[in-house]
Amino acid sequence: WARRVVVVVPRSLEGMAGLLGSPASSYRGIAAVTTGETGGRERAPADRIIVNPDAYGLLGDLGKQVVLTHE
16 A cells, blocks of 8 residues: 555543544454545545553554554
8 A cells, every 4th residue: 555654642541532533442352443535535634543551551462453454
């Protein structure tokens, strides 16, 4: 995949929720969320993976790799 990805790791679940514009309760237990621009633009900006440090921090190395690969 030739496009760029940016991984954002806020300090808290509340920080993640603030970046996504939704209540923190929406992301409790979710390790990460990918955001990006949809549509037909050829050169869209980078997708962003926003990590929930609370949930992601509970994962082992393999779990973390699976989450980032999935996102």
